[in-house]
Amino acid sequence: MPKITPFQSIRPKPELASRIAALPYDVYNRREALTEVNKEPLSFLKIDRAETQFSDETDTYAPKVYAKAKELLDAMIADGTFITEASPCYYIYELTMDGRSQTGIAACSSIDDYLNQLIKKHENTREEKELDRIRHVDTTNAHTGPIFLVYRSKQEINEIVHNAKNEPPLYDFISPDGISHRVWKISDTKVIARLEALFAALPCTYIADGHHRCASAVKVGLKRRAEHPDYTGEEEFNRFLSVLFPDDQLYIMPYNRVVKDLNGLSSESFLKEIEKAGFTVEYFGNRQIAPCQKGTFGMYLPSGWYLLTAHESLFSSDPVKGLDVSILQDNLLHPILNIQDPRIDKRIDFVGGIRGLEELERRVSSDMAVAFSMYATSISELLEVADAGLLMPPKSTWFEPKLRSGLFLHKLS
Known part of the structure; x- marks a missing residue:
């Protein structure tokens, strides 16, 4: 009440x-x-x-x-x-x-x-x-x-x-x-x-x-x-x-991610590690990628835009682990780029969706090595997490x- x-x-x-x-x-x-x-x-x-x-x-x-x-x-x-x-x-x-x-x-x-x-x-x-x-x-x-x-x-x-x-x-x-x-x-x-x-x-x-x-x-x-x-x-x-x-x-708009370096990897090795982790990687060149469905991610490197699609094995019925921000964190940012705790790691930054994909390109051309555009968390996902008494990863929603x-x-x- x-x-x-x-x-x-x-x-x-x-x-x-x-x-x-x-x-x-x-x-x-x-x-x-x-x-x-x-x-x-x-x-x-x-x-x-x-x-x-x-x-x-x-x-x-x-x-x-x-x-x-x-x-x-x-x-x-x-x-x-x-x-x-x-x-x-x-x-x-x-x-x-x-x-x-x-x-x-x-x-x-x-x-x-x-x-x-x-x-x-x-x-x-x-x-x-x-x-x-x-x-x-x-x-x-x-x-x-x-x-x-x-x-x-x-x-x-x-x-x-x-x-x-x-x-x-x-x-x-x-x-x-x-x-x-x-x-x-x-x-x-x-x-x-x-x-x-x-x-x-x-x-x-x-x-x-x-x-x-x-x-x-x-x-x-x-x-x-x-x-x-x-x-x-x-x-x-x-x-x-x-x-x-x-x-x-x-x-809710997406809350995008940018990372300062590739954890010592070359671009070629980085792309191979992403595929090994369970993502399909498609190159789109200068065509900006704004994900239009759950489980997909845009990625921008100096070489251009890529579409990452998570394999079904990466999905989870858990309200938190099933979030796109968790799929990216648990299967790419942490194991490949060594972003262990995004709340405190100085190598990662977050860009509100209101700033657009151009801001991701700008950051990669200035102070970051890679950017990820996200599919927005839904209000139903937010309520499900809260009802379960759980917590989302940081920077999951931008209203x-x-x-x-x-x-x-x-x-x-």
């Missing part, structure tokens, strides 16, 4: 929403974040990445950086750039990319549901990556970036969402990357109660994107509980900001479009 609740949002004035809304903080490196903030001074990225307000010599994780984030947020609330909703609400958030729309419900989820595995994950988190967001949430006293959650589609919820979209939207804009964003508010208490009951009838929800942000939000909530031993469970720090989407509307930060803020107190 997931506990999904409305919240008293802090949100941008309608005429400023398009300027404030920003891609998630972890999409950018420091240089890219600074470029974005210089381009749009109202961008919420200046709060999510407050190191952009300091010289390059300043440590990204210095205490003064988090203090600056709080200062900037408080100032934008004080001057009316952000407004505070009069009462707790749900919000309907529609994103449209290349003519395909997905519509979620912005709400608060329970940290207890995460702790009790009613919010299921499919990736491990790394403590060093959590620490940054723990400090950011704790210092600003706010959840600023929503966690991207999934639920198995339910017709009654879909109907409520559909009806809400018949009203005029609060926000309606197209971001610089061409994504359309529309937001509606649900404030009717009967509809709110109905939505709470419908979500409570679901067996669970799932993290699609934002594992580190979610883990960080939960840890801040536990920290606040320790600081307030008389807590009742109703305090805002017991909840975190999320947007929940039905599984049948989501689109598009990305939720924007700054459209909904949730104060912890």
Whole structure:
């Protein structure tokens, strides 16, 4: 019984929403974040990445950086750039990319549901990556970036969402990357109660994107509980900001791989080892390979593109071992290229599918020896792994479009 609740949002004035809304903080490196903030001074990225307000010599994780984030947020609330909703609400958030729309419900989820595995994950988190967001949430006293959650589609919820979209939207804009964003508010208490009951009838929800942000939000909530031993469970720090989407509307792009060297092999020897490992190898020259079915992989070397097709013997009924990312890791990257742990190996890097195959060619021509284009993990595979209580290999999914930060803020107190 997931506990999904409305919240008293802090949100941008309608005429400023398009300027404030920003891609998630972890999409950018420091240089890219600074470029974005210089381009749009109202961008919420200046709060999510407050190191952009300091010289390059300043440590990204210095205490003064988090203090600056709080200062900037408080100032934008004080001057009316952000407004505070009069009462707790749900919000309907529609994103449209290349003519395909997905519509979620912005709400608060329970940290207890995460702790009790009613919010299921499919990736491990790394403590060093959590620490940054723990400090950011704790210092600003706010959840600023929503966690991207999934639920198995339910017709009654879909109907409520559909009806809400018949009203005029609060926000309606197209971001610089061409994504359309529309937001509606649900404030009717009967509809709110109905939505709470419908979500409570679901067996669970799932993290699609934002594992580190979610883990960080939960840890801040536990920290606040320790600081307030008389807590009742109703305090805002017991909840975190999320947007929940039905599984049948989501689109996962591939998460491609690039490797720095061939582990001492020549190109000819490398190709022979791949065939020995159980792949059929076909040469396609300059014709780019974007795999169109499970068990196939594009591979780019300086000599051109190759199509790799895994033999049936490499497939597995295990939810994790049967993933294409696992087939490549277990049968090629590890045994041939000696990539033993892709989470920590400095010889491998990951390229989101949104960057296209040209980016793979560019990396091989600059700092890498070989690139692999992947067939995307499906949402059904993700749910199957999570339901089994298992974890995917790192960088298995790339969701598009990305939720924007700054459209909904949730104060912890």
